[in-house]
Amino acid sequence: MKKKINEMTLRLPAISINESVARSVISAFVAGLDPTVEELGDLRCAVSEAVTNCIVHAYRGYPADEPGEIYISVRLYDSREVTVEITDRGCGIEDTDLARKPCFTTGESGERCGMGFLVMESFTDYLSVRSKRGEGTTVLMRKNLKP
Amino acid sequence: MQKDVIFSEIGDTLVARIQCDVDHHTAKHMRESIDAMLLNRNPDELVLDFTRVDFMDSSGLGLILGRVERASSIGAQVRICGMSPRIMKLVKLSGIERIQGITVGK
Ligand SMILES: Nc1ncnc2c1ncn2[C@@H]1O[C@H](COP(=O)(O)OP(=O)(O)OP(=O)(O)O)[C@@H](O)[C@H]1O
Numbered sequence: 056m057k058k059k060i061n062e063m064t065l066r067l068p069a070i071s072i073n074e075s076v077a078r079s080v081i082s083a084f085v086a087g088l089d090p091t092v093e094e095l096g097d098l099r100c101a102v103s104e105a106v107t108n109c110i111v112h113a114y115r116g117y118p119a120d121e122p123g124e125i126y127i128s129v130r131l132y133d134s135r136e137v138t139v140e141i142t143d144r145g146c147g148i149e150d151t152d153l154a155r156k157p158c159f160t161t162g163e164s165g166e167r168c169g170m171g172f173l174v175m176e177s178f179t180d181y182l183s184v185r186s187k188r189g190e191g192t193t194v195l196m197r198k199n200l201k202p
Numbered sequence: 203m204q205k206d207v208i209f210s211e212i213g214d215t216l217v218a219r220i221q222c223d224v225d226h227h228t229a230k231h232m233r234e235s236i237d238a239m240l241l242n243r244n245p246d247e248l249v250l251d252f253t254r255v256d257f258m259d260s261s262g263l264g265l266i267l268g269r270v271e272r273a274s275s276i277g278a279q280v281r282i283c284g285m286s287p288r289i290m291k292l293v294k295l296s297g298i299e300r301i302q303g304i305t306v307g308k
């Protein structure tokens with residue numbers, strides 16, 4: 056049975072400066088498992104995608120003085136598994152299967168290209184997306200670090 | 203603030219050397235300055251040089267694709283170069299090298 060060796064929860068306002076903050080915190084926290092440069096790069100990118108989606112999509116149109124909140128939980132296991140859960144209480148996703156398709160985007164053209172979920176899926180070992188219209192979205196990612 | 207994009211010109215080529223991480227936060231200003239330079243200089247080719255970029259996510263892919271669109275509207279091509287293995291992994295995943303109007307160089 057795998058055993059949890061460390062965990063953290065982070066709550067951040069959904070403002071774009073926190074994209075790099077989330078990446079840095081993840082890097083520091085996961086360093087305890089001594090990941091390879093590539094594994095760390097994968098995780099940083101996957102986290103950046105999920106956090107950006109909260110800011111760009113979930114809380115789209117929110118006023119600057121009330122930007123919404125992003126909740127990030129990270130767990131490390133002795134099996135060298137890392138799980139990252141990123142939750143927002145924003146608009147939610149109507150059809151998560153459709154949203155996960157490469158090139159699907161409701162974002163601005165010339166800006167977004169619908170690759171975020173593909174990146175999260177490819178750079179980790181498992182991705183689940185749970186969402187409810189009007190209530191929010193939780194993205195769960197799991198990555199198994201090499202022994 | 204440190205400059206996020208440094209521009210230079212070689213003949214009809216406009217080179218934009220990106221100087222920092224590319225995410226949704228930083229891409230906005232990069233996009234604006236590159237588009238302004240495109241309109242102002244009207245080049246035949248736009249080179250996006252990623253030599254100085256450590257981190258990039260899909261916002262960078264959006265930045266590239268959006269500039270391919272802008273460039274083609276003024277009859278210019280886009281070449282991307284200087285990508286680290288890390289950024290190359292993202293570029294390969296996205297398949298953007300198959301899109302018309304873009305070449306992926308060293
Ligand atoms: N947290 C979220 N809340 C609401 N909608 C979301 C959320 N995350 C993703 N979406 C929806 O799913 C779509 C696909 O997301 P994905 O990250 O794959 O692409 P994108 O954000 O549109 O573009 P890119 O990530 O390439 O910049 C989004 O356009 C949006 O409609």
Ligand SMILES: [Mg+2]
Binds near residue numbers: 104108170171172260
């Ligand atoms: Mg996205």
